[in-house]
Amino acid sequence: MTSPVRITALGAAPRAFHGQIRDLAVRWALEETHTPFEVHLATDAERASPGYRAMQPFGKVPAFEGDGIVLFESGAIVLHIAETRGLLPREPDARALAKSWLFAAVNSLDPDIIALGDIDHWAPQEPWAIARRPAVESMVRERLALVDARVANAGHLAGDFSAADIMMIMVLRQLRHTRLIEERAALSAWRDRCEARPAFQRALAAQLADLARTSAP
Numbered sequence: 001m002t003s004p005v006r007i008t009a010l011g012a013a014p015r016a017f018h019g020q021i022r023d024l025a026v027r028w029a030l031e032e033t034h035t036p037f038e039v040h041l042a043t044d045a046e047r048a049s050p051g052y053r054a055m056q057p058f059g060k061v062p063a064f065e066g067d068g069i070v071l072f073e074s075g076a077i078v079l080h081i082a083e084t085r086g087l088l089p090r091e092p093d094a095r096a097l098a099k100s101w102l103f104a105a106v107n108s109l110d111p112d113i114i115a116l117g118d119i120d121h122w123a124p125q126e127p128w129a130i131a132r133r134p135a136v137e138s139m140v141r142e143r144l145a146l147v148d149a150r151v152a153n154a155g156h157l158a159g160d161f162s163a164a165d166i167m168m169i170m171v172l173r174q175l176r177h178t179r180l181i182e183e184r185a186a187l188s189a190w191r192d193r194c195e196a197r198p199a200f201q202r203a204l205a206a207q208l209a210d211l212a213r214t215s216a217p
Helices: 023-032 050-055 074-085 092-122 127-154 163-175 185-195 198-214
Strands: 005-010 037-042 063-066 069-072
Touching (some): 005 023, 023 037, 023 074, 023 163, 023 198, 069 074, 074 092, 074 163, 092 127, 092 163, 127 185, 163 185, 185 198
Antiparallel strands (some): 005 063, 063 069
């Protein structure tokens, strides 16, 4: 018998970031695969503790305990869930493509999207940020155009809905303060289809409820 699944999530966060903290991807994957799980909300002090750092070296969230293993990094956790619970295509070529798009989300899109968010949320009036932002936005637009073309032609990133779509949506949710997704019809339609899935709606509602109980106004 496999051990119960437990994920550690953030106990509090600024409201602007509710709905885009990375445990959402893990919750979503677990909901899609009908996997029962419990959520532990970690405080800042707990995430800095040696015990938690032994499980998550960087003190971040999420962390995953279950199936006899401990995992950190949302992409690795979602990939594990996908491989063990059927959230990847069965056909070898499509399965490999889904894994490639999953890693593209966290490697090829996430860094520039994070950089854009850091400018917009934390330093919008700083001279260095004003000078840097056009180049960062241009790179984000270039990467979004590639994803837009992919979903326009294929409907999803690799075959039917898969873990690749989950991770890409998770990364793109960091652009909610912009209109960059809405500017692309295929991309925004694909996002809306994915986020309309009942499993996503359950995962999002649960994360927002947890954060509403613990975050300051």
